[in-house]
Amino acid sequence: MANKVGIASYGMTKFSRDDIKIESILLESTKNAFQNCSNLNQKDVEAVLVSTNNNSKYLSAVLSEISGIKPKISHSVESLCNSGTNAIVSAYSYIASGLADVVLVAGAERYDSPGQVLEWDNSRGEFKHPIFWASIFTKSYKREYNVRDEELALVSIKNHHQSIKNPNALTKKEYTLDEIMNSKKLTDDLKLLDCSRPCTGGASIVLASENTINHLTDSPVWITGIGQKTTSASFTKNITFSAMESSRISANSALKMSKHKADQIDVIELHDAFSVCEPMALESIGVSSKGKGLELVKEMIVTDSPKINPRGGLMGSGHPLGATGIAQTIEITQQLQSKAESRQIDNPKIGLVHNMSAASTSSTVLVLEN
Amino acid sequence: MNVESELEKGNFVVGECLKCKKTVWPPSDYCSLCFGNVSIKDGPFQGKIIEFSKQGNDYFCLVEFNENVKIIGKITGETPQINQNVMVKKCGIQNGNYFFEFISS
């Protein structure tokens, strides 16, 4: 029987557009994770995983040294935008298998990350920047479900509104429908305020086995479901452009592992890299039926509920690629511990994290419970 | 002679597995199904526009050819339509990046 794995501590940095060394970002969130857990000692940490797309080398060993850790296992994880949750899954596996009891996962990125463009994907021709796949997804979703740009803009309104209550968010600025509709037109189907913004930021999380976690925290949050799926690396190999196939499969696996149904989820952090990603993700996870994701977004606005992307998602918080999945997981952890302050939803029991890469060619979904 | 060097010369070709005949795209050294060696499959290939959008004055289209080959390229001088039949008018590789331009067919 595999060991149970829980979240013992976490630390964040502010998200910014600042020019900060990657090592400094990693250390800052790691320091905060240690300071957030008085019983955690460097010698407890048996593995250190770094999640980033940064080109610097040997970062897990560097972070270990400057944090005073001599881990058994240390390495980096890179998988574009879902590096963070992928690193958490690796950490989970080390603990579940008994190879480690306590694992530090540190994610960091700079505003100028090389992970923003997948150079390898030549089927995209000269249209390699993410705004082009996002435009194709948006056009395809609008066509399939007869959706207007004004309706998609609701995602941006909601997530920027929620980011006001996130002390680490990049912009913390609200936008009106007019401001979003009149923001810089990037393509016929995408405006600047439909996009999340790459930024500088870090997020660290400490996972621990069932036997050790009680020494570290009295409010552990358990990882009870994991689903991952990679369908391709090429954007154009997607079988549909109005849904997220890898997200559907990974959400299904994660929910099955946790023995829950999508309608039991109390709080969700999902990968709203662009406005259209939010309804597509809600539908792929199974929280909304096909073409109905925006109805749920509208309902969240009308009821002022932070249930979906309480910290403001990627659009509101900023998107430091390697840190994003970890920051999402920290938000759900805080929600389940009732420590999310003004973002707190009422008494959640089950939370879900959805993190994906490169137009949903790869997705990771985690189910967390308190 | 390989697929990429043909693309570089402006000839739109795809790969084909010598062993199982599967189309190999994007260009790769071996077949993703059986790891067989790859030869060149010559066009011309008929494609269909399955989605498009526009940046500035330029339309960019997602075009599907047979055998699950899908690429993104430009179309100029006409407004694209979904399901419109197109062919590759121009292609090439510039600074390691492919480019494609389509024409109605």
Ligand SMILES: [Zn+2]
């Ligand atoms: Zn073959």
